[in-house]
Amino acid sequence: MEASLALQDNLPSDNPIRGCFGCGADNAHGLHIKSYFDGNEGVATWRPENHHCSYPGYLNGGIACTLIDCHSASIALAVECRERGLDLSRDSDQLPSAWTRAMSVEFLKPVPLKAALTLKARLVSKGRTSRTVRCSIYADGEECITGEVTVVMTGL
Amino acid sequence: MEASLALQDNLPSDNPIRGCFGCGADNAHGLHIKSYFDGNEGVATWRPENHHCSYPGYLNGGIACTLIDCHSASIALAVECRERGLDLSRDSDQLPSAWTRAMSVEFLKPVPLKAALTLKARLVSKGRTSRTVRCSIYADGEECITGEVTVVMTGL
Numbered sequence: 001m002e003a004s005l006a007l008q009d010n011l012p013s014d015n016p017i018r019g020c021f022g023c024g025a026d027n028a029h030g031l032h033i034k035s036y037f038d039g040n041e042g043v044a045t046w047r048p049e050n051h052h053c054s055y056p057g058y059l060n061g062g063i064a065c066t067l068i069d070c071h072s073a074s075i076a077l078a079v080e081c082r083e084r085g086l087d088l089s090r091d092s093d094q095l096p097s098a099w100t101r102a103m104s105v106e107f108l109k110p111v112p113l114k115a116a117l118t119l120k121a122r123l124v125s126k127g128r129t130s131r132t133v134r135c136s137i138y139a140d141g142e143e144c145i146t147g148e149v150t151v152v153m154t155g156l
Numbered sequence: 157m158e159a160s161l162a163l164q165d166n167l168p169s170d171n172p173i174r175g176c177f178g179c180g181a182d183n184a185h186g187l188h189i190k191s192y193f194d195g196n197e198g199v200a201t202w203r204p205e206n207h208h209c210s211y212p213g214y215l216n217g218g219i220a221c222t223l224i225d226c227h228s229a230s231i232a233l234a235v236e237c238r239e240r241g242l243d244l245s246r247d248s249d250q251l252p253s254a255w256t257r258a259m260s261v262e263f264l265k266p267v268p269l270k271a272a273l274t275l276k277a278r279l280v281s282k283g284r285t286s287r288t289v290r291c292s293i294y295a296d297g298e299e300c301i302t303g304e305v306t307v308v309m310t311g312l
Contacts, residue, residue: 066218104260
């Protein structure tokens with residue numbers, strides 16, 4: 001990994017996405033996704049709690065969508081900042097916002113709730129304001145869910 | 157609406173989906189989606205809490221996916237039971253299970269967190285074991301998010 005602080009923890013304390021249910025560092029009831037760069041790939045690890053289930057012992061699909069959505073949007077934002085030479089932690093007033101426009105998810109295998117989950121995301125295309133990110137969730141190393149998220153950047 | 161009890165509240169107390177984060181009546185930390193039939197349409201109303209946000213004042217996309225996923229799967233299951241003449245509350249050992257195989261969601265407009273949300277879902281196609289449900293979320297009557305969920309039924 002390239003940084004000691006997660007992308008989300010690096011955001012200025014007044015950044016509005018810090019309250020987000022999925023990735024906000026300051027949401028007391030949130031999932032607290034922590035995303036890092038590993039080269040061009042965005043990586044996050046996450047452990048479900050018991051109440052994040054669907055059928056007993058398996059991860060809820062909506063929680064999986066939240067992980068994919070927020071990790072992908074975080075990576076899209078961070079890539080944008082990297083390309084523009086912006087520092088997530090310092091250039092507060094120049095940071096764009098990332099809004100998810102669409103996403104699609106395939107559930108390849110049920111995800112055991114007790115598994116260590118890893119998310120891997122990568123920017124795969126770029127329009128004027130839109131960014132498309134592919135993201136998969138691995139449970140104990142096995143790809144179980146894969147998705148694609150289209151994010152629109154505002155404030156560019 | 158056709159029943160006084162929501163589909164989820166009608167399930168037997170030992171049904172395993174009662175613990176689901178999105179739609180389980182018995183998940184203390186869950187969203188407690190309550191789905192009803194209105195003719196062939198599945199309808200649910202739901203109010204976000206403050207921590208269900210993305211940017212301040214707007215609904216988190218992953219929470220929206222959870223609503224769409226769980227409401228759609230509940231409707232697919234309930235339609236199946238209706239067609240087979242099964243009673244959700246009584247024919248416990250004959251109830252199939254509904255597993256989401258894929259979903260796609262379009263976020264048409266940001267959803268204000270303070271809005272009264274309505275979900276409307278309808279079965280649009282049926283394979284041997286798969287069911288496709290279209291579902292939209294309306295905020296104060298305006299369609300803001302639309303999605304399609306493919307559910308696989310097991311135990312048919």
